[in-house]
Amino acid sequence: MLTDKQKHLIGRFEQLAKELGSEKKAGDQIGVASSIVSQLRSEKYIGDVEYQFSKLDAYFDTKDKAAKNYTEVDYAPTTISEVVYKTLENIKIRGGLAVITGDAGIGKTKALQKYAEDNTMNSVMITIDPCIKSTKPMLKQIAAEMGLSRLQSKDDLKASIIDKLHDGMIILVDEAQILTYDSIETLRAFSDHFDRRRQTLGVALVGNDEIREKIEGRSKARYDQVRNRSWQRPQLRTLDVQYSDIEMLLPVLSGQKQELTFLHKIAQTSEGIRGAVRLFVNAYDKGNYDLNGLIEMAKIMRLDLRGAEKAVRS
Numbered sequence: 001m002l003t004d005k006q007k008h009l010i011g012r013f014e015q016l017a018k019e020l021g022s023e024k025k026a027g028d029q030i031g032v033a034s035s036i037v038s039q040l041r042s043e044k045y046i047g048d049v050e051y052q053f054s055k056l057d058a059y060f061d062t063k064d065k066a067a068k069n070y071t072e073v074d075y076a077p078t079t080i081s082e083v084v085y086k087t088l089e090n091i092k093i094r095g096g097l098a099v100i101t102g103d104a105g106i107g108k109t110k111a112l113q114k115y116a117e118d119n120t121m122n123s124v125m126i127t128i129d130p131c132i133k134s135t136k137p138m139l140k141q142i143a144a145e146m147g148l149s150r151l152q153s154k155d156d157l158k159a160s161i162i163d164k165l166h167d168g169m170i171i172l173v174d175e176a177q178i179l180t181y182d183s184i185e186t187l188r189a190f191s192d193h194f195d196r197r198r199q200t201l202g203v204a205l206v207g208n209d210e211i212r213e214k215i216e217g218r219s220k221a222r223y224d225q226v227r228n229r230s231w232q233r234p235q236l237r238t239l240d241v242q243y244s245d246i247e248m249l250l251p252v253l254s255g256q257k258q259e260l261t262f263l264h265k266i267a268q269t270s271e272g273i274r275g276a277v278r279l280f281v282n283a284y285d286k287g288n289y290d291l292n293g294l295i296e297m298a299k300i301m302r303l304d305l306r307g308a309e310k311a312v313r314s
Contacts, residue, residue: 084111095200102236105272265308
């Protein structure tokens with residue numbers, strides 16, 4: 001017979017399944033197959049029952065502890081994220097390419113994710129890493145996002161993607177600086193395919209300054225076709241971060257000018273917005289997020305304050 005705790009864990013699993021839409025999705029997220037949970041529920045599981053319940057318990061215990069920590073603002077229309085968002089909208093309408101570059105941790109990815117969420121019917125977003133920087137792995141990633149089979153030749157992958165893309169869409173590529181020349185040219189070819197038909201397909205290449213160096217630097221002759229098809233190429237910096245951006249991202253500090261100013265100064269260093277928010281979250285979770293607590297945590301995190309403490313206290 002199930003104990004009260006085991007019944008409680010089964011109940012929490014069922015609630016998660018309801019939120020996610022199926023028990024399979026809940027099982028995949030937790031790491032316990034839904035078929036095993038079903039057998040546990042009916043008391044027909046013949047394996048190590050305690051081990052399976054311990055996995056459920058560990059998962060929900062972690063989530064309970066996480067719920068007690070500070071919850072970050074999912075998205076805020078900061079100065080930088082709005083530039084990114086509006087650039088994406090413009091290139092979706094016009095077609096062609098946009099190259100959006102900037103310092104790390106300033107909100108580029110958040111803006112991409114928000115745009116993809118707001119435009120689920122006409123956008124495809126992929127994130128590049130060293131394993132998928134070349135053409136075929138990149139095409140497989142796009143195919144997967146579009147619900148297409150990845151088990152195809154390179155040519156067939158390209159053809160099936162083009163067949164499913166349609167007029168007025170946009171492909172969003174994060175960490176685009178990792179892409180090879182051939183991969184970038186393949187993305188350009190997608191846009192050109194629609195342009196020849198007097199239709200539009202936007203391609204947004206988003207990343208750090210390495211991709212700008214590729215397109216505008218010593219190898220720029222090789223990228224003439226990409227550069228000539230780029231409508232916009234905004235370059236964003238941590239110094240573009242505004243005080244009001246920190247206010248939006250950390251509403252719990254409303255009215256606390258010293259703390260907001262200090263975090264604004266941090267966000268304008270190489271730490272960026274991401275570093276400033278993580279500093280606050282760490283201080284909050286420790287229970288001390290006034291100015292002294294923030295400064296103490298910044299030192300624990302070994303952040304380069306660059307005179308931020310002196311500027312706030314002066």
